[in-house]
Amino acid sequence: MGEVYRARDPRLARQVAIKVLPAGLANDPQALARFEREAKAVAALSHPNILAIFDIGAERGIVFVVTELLEGENLRAALARGALSWTKTAEMGATLAEGLAAAHSKNIVHRDLKPENIFVTTDGRAKILDFGLAKVSHDSGGDDLNTAITQTEAGTILGTVGYMSPEQVRGAAASPASDLFSLGCVLYEMIAGRRAFQGQTAAETMTSILRDPPPSAPREIPSELERLISHCLEKQPEQRFQSARDLAFGLKAALAARSSPASADAATAANSIAVLPFGNASRDPDTEYLCDGITESIINSLARIPQLRVTPRSTVYRYKTSDADPQAVGRELNVRAVLTGRVTHRGEMLIVGTELMDVAAGTQLWGERYNRKIADIFEVEEEIARKISESLRMKLSGDEKGRSAKRFTENTEAYQLYLQGRYHWSRRTPEHVKKGVVAFQKAIETDPAYALAYSGLADCYSILATYTVLPTKDTYARAKAAAVAAVAFDEELAEGHASLGFIRAYWDLDWPASEREFQRAIELKPDDWVTRYWYALVLTSLGRFEDSERQIAHGLRLEPQSPVVLHGAAMNSIATHRLGEAIERCRTGLANDPDYFLLRVWLGLALQVEGRHAEAVAEFEKVIELCDVSWARGTLIGGYGAAGRREDAERMLQNELERGRETQDPIIFVWGYLGLGDFDSALDWAEKAVEARSGMLPVMIKCDPRFDPLRGNPRFEKVLARMRLTS
Numbered sequence: 126m127g128e129v130y131r132a133r134d135p136r137l138a139r140q141v142a143i144k145v146l147p148a149g150l151a152n153d154p155q156a157l158a159r160f161e162r163e164a165k166a167v168a169a170l171s172h173p174n175i176l177a178i179f180d181i182g183a184e185r186g187i188v189f190v191v192t193e194l195l196e197g198e199n200l201r202a203a204l205a206r207g208a209l210s211w212t213k214t215a216e217m218g219a220t221l222a223e224g225l226a227a228a229h230s231k232n233i234v235h236r237d238l239k240p241e242n243i244f245v246t247t248d249g250r251a252k253i254l255d256f257g258l259a260k261v262s263h264d265s266g267g268d269d270l271n272t273a274i275t276q277t278e279a280g281t282i283l284g285t286v287g288y289m290s291p292e293q294v295r296g297a298a299a300s301p302a303s304d305l306f307s308l309g310c311v312l313y314e315m316i317a318g319r320r321a322f323q324g325q326t327a328a329e330t331m332t333s334i335l336r337d338p339p340p341s342a343p344r345e346i347p348s349e350l351e352r353l354i355s356h357c358l359e360k361q362p363e364q365r366f367q368s369a370r371d372l373a374f375g376l377k378a379a380l381a382a383r384s385s386p387a388s389a390d391a392a393t394a395a396n397s398i399a400v401l402p403f404g405n406a407s408r409d410p411d412t413e414y415l416c417d418g419i420t421e422s423i424i425n426s427l428a429r430i431p432q433l434r435v436t437p438r439s440t441v442y443r444y445k446t447s448d449a450d451p452q453a454v455g456r457e458l459n460v461r462a463v464l465t466g467r468v469t470h471r472g473e474m475l476i477v478g479t480e481l482m483d484v485a486a487g488t489q490l491w492g493e494r495y496n497r498k499i500a501d502i503f504e505v506e507e508e509i510a511r512k513i514s515e516s517l518r519m520k521l522s523g524d525e526k527g528r529s530a531k532r533f534t535e536n537t538e539a540y541q542l543y544l545q546g547r548y549h550w551s552r553r554t555p556e557h558v559k560k561g562v563v564a565f566q567k568a569i570e571t572d573p574a575y576a577l578a579y580s581g582l583a584d585c586y587s588i589l590a591t592y593t594v595l596p597t598k599d600t601y602a603r604a605k606a607a608a609v610a611a612v613a614f615d616e617e618l619a620e621g622h623a624s625l626g627f628i629r630a631y632w633d634l635d636w637p638a639s640e641r642e643f644q645r646a647i648e649l650k651p652d653d654w655v656t657r658y659w660y661a662l663v664l665t666s667l668g669r670f671e672d673s674e675r676q677i678a679h680g681l682r683l684e685p686q687s688p689v690v691l692h693g694a695a696m697n698s699i700a701t702h703r704l705g706e707a708i709e710r711c712r713t714g715l716a717n718d719p720d721y722f723l724l725r726v727w728l729g730l731a732l733q734v735e736g737r738h739a740e741a742v743a744e745f746e747k748v749i750e751l752c753d754v755s756w757a758r759g760t761l762i763g764g765y766g767a768a769g770r771r772e773d774a775e776r777m778l779q780n781e782l783e784r785g786r787e788t789q790d791p792i793i794f795v796w797g798y799l800g801l802g803d804f805d806s807a808l809d810w811a812e813k814a815v816e817a818r819s820g821m822l823p824v825m826i827k828c829d830p831r832f833d834p835l836r837g838n839p840r841f842e843k844v845l846a847r848m849r850l851t852s
Contacts, residue, residue, distance in 0.1 A: 131194060134179075141179060142195070146188045157188065164190060166233050174224030176244070176254050197247045199254075200240035200311070208318030211346045215376045217251045218312045222373035224253045225308065229301040229369055236299045238307035239288040240314065286327040287320050287334075291360050294331045302362035305369060309357025313339055316346055321358065335360070336644065337672075338679035349379045349397060349434040355682060356431060359651050366431045375432040398517070399436040399458045400424050402445040403466035403477070412470045418544030419468060419477065419506055426510035428652070433517065436460060439687035443717045455484030462490060462517060466509075475499045479509055481516055491516040500537045533577040533615070542568035546581045553689075553723065554752050555594040561585040576615035583607035583624040591631060591820035592754045593790040598818055601632035619650030623659055630663045631823050634849050639663055654683040658693045665697045667850070668827050673697045688714035688721040695727040699734065700828035707731040722751040726760060734830050738768035756821045759793035763831065766800030774801055792819045799831045808840045815847050823848050 127146045134141050146160075161181060168178040180191040203209070209217075221243065228235065235242075237255065244252040290306035293299055313321040321339035324330040339358055353375045359365045366372045378396035400423050403416040421438060428435045436458050444454055455463040461484055469476040475498065481491040491512055495505050534540055546564035549557040565582035568575055586604035589595045605628045611621030626642030629635045643660040646653065657680035664673035674697060680690040691714035698707035711728035714721060729744030745761040758777065765774035778797050781789065791814035798807035814822045826832055827850045835841040845851050 132191075134191075140194045142192045144190050144192065146190065148186070157183075160188075166231055167228070170227050170231060170233075172224055172227040173250070174220045174252055175228065176252050195244050195246055195252060197245050200243040200245055200251075200315075203245050204240055204314060204318070209315045211316060211350055212380065214312055214315040215350055215380050217245075217315070218308070219373045219376040219380070220251050221253060221308060221311075222305075222369045222376065224251075225301070225304050226369035226373060228253075229304070234299050234301060235304050235307070236293075237285055237288075238304055238311060239285045240311060241285075243311065286330050287322055289331075289334065290362070291335050292362060294334050300362060301369065302365050305357050305365050305372060306359075306362075308369075308372070309354050309365075312354050312357065316350075316354070337675050338682075340675065341678045341682065347379060350376075351682065352434055353379065360648060361651065364651055371431050378432060396432060396517075397434040397436070397460040398427060398462045398464060398513070399441050399455060399460045400427065400464045401441055401451065401454065401466075403468050406467040406469040406476070406478075407471070409470070412468060414545045414548035415470055415475075415502075415541070416468045417548055419466070419502075422506045423464070423510050423513075426507070427513060430514055433514070434460070437684045437686065439684040439690075439717070443686065451480075451482050452484055452487050455482065460484060462513075464513060470499065473498050473500075475502060475505065477505055477509070481513055499541070502537055502540065503532060533618075534572045534575045536572040536575070539568045539572035539575050539578065542571060543575070543578050543581060546578070546585070550581060550585055550588075553588065553721075555589065555592065555754060558585050558588050558594070562589075574614050576611045576618045576621060579607045579611035579614065580618065580620040580624045583611060583621075583628065587624070587627050587631075591824065592756060593792070593820050594754060597820050601628065601818070601820075604628050605632060617649055619646040619653055619656060622646035622649065623653070623656040626656075626663070627659050630666065631820070632818070634823060636663070636667060636849060652683055654680045654687060654690060657683065658687075658690045661693045661697065662824070665693070665700055665828050666824050668700075670697055670701050670828075686714075686717050688718045688724055692721070692723040692727060695724065695731070696828070699727060699731050699830065702734070702830065704731045704735050708735075720751055722748050722757070725751070726757065729760065729764060730829075730831075733764055733767055738764070742768050742770070755790035756792050756796075759790070759796035762793065762797035763800030766797065766802070771801065790819055791817050792821050795822070796831060799834070804834055804838075808835065808838065808844075811835075811841070811844050815844055823850070826850065 127144050130143045130145070132141050132143045133139070164178055164181050167175065168181075171177065176195070177193040178190060179193070182189060182191075225235065225238075235253065235255075238253070242254045244254055246252065288307045288310045290299070290303040293303055310321045317340075322330055322333040322337065324333055339355070353372065357365055357372065366375075375396070400420060403420045405412050405416050420441075424435055424438055424441075427433060440458065451463040451465050455461075463482045463484055464479065465482070466477060466479045474496065477495045477497075479491075479493050479495075480489055482488070483490050493509070493512065495508075497505055534543070542564050546561045546568060549561035549564060552558075562582060562585045565578050565585060568578035569582065572578070583604045586595075586600050586607060590597045590600035590604060594600075604624075608621060608624040608628055611618055612625060615621060622642045623646040626639045626646060629642055630639035633639075640660075640663070643656060643663065646656045647660070650656065657676045661673045661676035661680065664670075664676060673693075677690065677694045677697060680687070681694065684690055691710050695707045695710040695714075698704070698710060708728060708731050711724045711731065714724045715728070718724075725744045725748045729741045729748065732738075732744065733741035742761070742764045745757070745764045748757045749761055758781070762774050762777045762781075765771075765777070774797060778794065781793050781797075791810045794810035795807050795814055798804070798810060811822070811826075826848065827845065832841070842851065
């Protein structure tokens with residue numbers, strides 16, 4: 126942007142800096158006028174975290190600006206020595222956010238925030254430089270990651286590659302939310318010591334900005350700080366903080382909570398909460414879906430408050446059957462407040478008792494007992510979330526209130542049926558999933574335009590088809606019809622696009638169309654962990670293991686204890702022969718849910734590939750006890766074969782042959798014969814599996830190490846080609 130000189134102002138007897146701007150600026154009247162207008166606006170800010178501008182002028186064709194003189198170095202030079210501590214990052218980030226807030230209040234957007242434009246003084250203060258200065262385009266002559274592309278005509282890119290927001294990459298106008306994305310990139314780099322988005326070329330970096338979540342920080346940092354940074358880096362502007370002031374508040378709260386949690390006043394400083402699973406006071410199993418549904422609804426509503434850290438669902442649900450003291454749980458989870466509740470459902474009446482506890486003081490912040498009709502369930506859920514935010518002195522912006530108030534149906538009977546359906550779907554066993562189908566169908570009969578229920582129905586049918594519990598072709602066709610209906614009734618329903626993405630992959634075998642659906646779902650709802658998990662599954666099936674790992678990392682940030690996400694993570698680890706990591710991921714998930722049979726499948730497979738056959742068989746046998754589905758039986762047969770228990774394997778294969786063609790799943794025989802080392806027979810059955818559209822075959826064939834002996838075989842390559850899985 127020009128050359129900077131140290132100078133002395135003789136009138137005020139002070140040291141200043143003079144920046145001499147490029148000659149081209151003086152020859153462009155429009156650019157010069159814009160520069161003068163914006164420089165005057167910045168000069169009027171007088172904020173301690175923005176470089177002060179004292180004067181502007183022109184002398185003999187030379188355009189210059191006079192600013193305060195700073196002693197120290199820019200942030201880029203500081204980062205060259207390594208990453209900063211999380212406390213320094215949070216402190217500096219809060220001051221930078223306050224500087225942005227001051228500028229945004231005057232309708233000034235920086236547009237090019239990066240380490241080079243942040244100055245760290247010798248006494249540790251951070252100053253934002255080059256705030257809103259007009260810039261001219263230039264060609265660096267190369268595809269340098271640091272090239273600033275600064276044309277401001279409509280449709281052109283403004284910013285620095287690696288720090289610009291997705292909307293800037295697309296050529297759209299920068300907004301205050303764009304500055305928050307750039308600041309998020311800077312904060313990530315301060316913590317991680319590397320950029321959040323970086324490819325081999327500028328084009329690859331911009332693609333990453335549009336598509337990828339940032340990788341997990343390489344070292345342990347407070348979860349609340351990680352969440353704040355992730356919130357800055359949302360792809361959609363409306364999903365980020367609503368103001369820089371909110372971000373500054375969140376960063377300061379994170380520092381306060383870590384520095385003196387015991388002495389801070391919980392009513393004013395509480396910035397984190399755990400919503401424990403609501404208890405079933407009715408002791409009626411048919412009320413469980415209501416307890417889970419109300420809990421999840423409140424968690425989702427509170428998660429929309431930017432400055433509030435909400436403990437993920439998968440973490441709190443391990444306390445579902447526990448009588449642990451809420452105060453002890455709050456200390457264990459390192460939160461400032463804990464919400465507990467009890468649900469009673471009697472006929473048309475719904476009774477919900479709630480208590481919000483201050484963990485540090487052990488006192489009640491708020492409590493309420495609701496005696497309402499079941500038809501008022503929406504109002505009860507919304508009022509609880511509102512009362513909690515008021516008690517913690519957290520406020521939703523107008524935009525957030527609008528998003529949190531969205532209802533997908535006004536029919537409370539349909540909503541209850543939807544909650545029942547999701548309750549059963551989440552259990553994943555065939556018996557529960559079939560009950561989910563019934564509940565979702567009834568919800569749709571009650572409200573034929575209930576898009577979310579169509580998505581749930583599609584997800585149930587997808588599982589039943591993939592597991593070959595029901596005839597694959599007919600069941601996938603039903604799944605597809607339901608998913609298409611979900612998107613038709615609500616094109617902006619992220620869940621509907623995710624449901625369709627799964628079907629496009631494993632039924633249509635249209636992998637590019639599947640990816641488009643998942644990317645649309647993520648664009649609409651970046652924090653939906655189910656979408657991240659399913660998208661990761663598809664990417665693993667395609668052999669795109671690094672891309673899958675990025676989605677898994679995002680899913681685990683959202684739900685770090687989720688056995689479902691950990692199941693997808695273990696599958697990806699096995700595919701890349703990171704067997705120790707796969708075993709660790711499985712055991713982490715099983716510690717929270719010992720009966721989650723999918724994790725035991727992958728644990729057994731990792732052990733089998735490692736050559737620990739007796740342990741592998743024990744896991745596979747446990748799987749059959751938990752969920753006797755066809756492909757799990759095939760896994761056990763293959764495990765017996767690999768362990769040298771040939772008679773057991775052949776006996777089970779014979780039993781499967783005697784079941785008859787109507788109920789046979791060819792994948793059973795593929796895995797069975799692979800375990801026995803009979804590769805010709807395995808190929809025979811793989812060809813039959815393609816014809817029968819065996820549900821698990823496209824999920825596994827390109828990534829499962831059990832298929833390694835067949836890779837390169839012409840018959841096997843033809844099978845891959847029929848599923849459009851050749852590279």
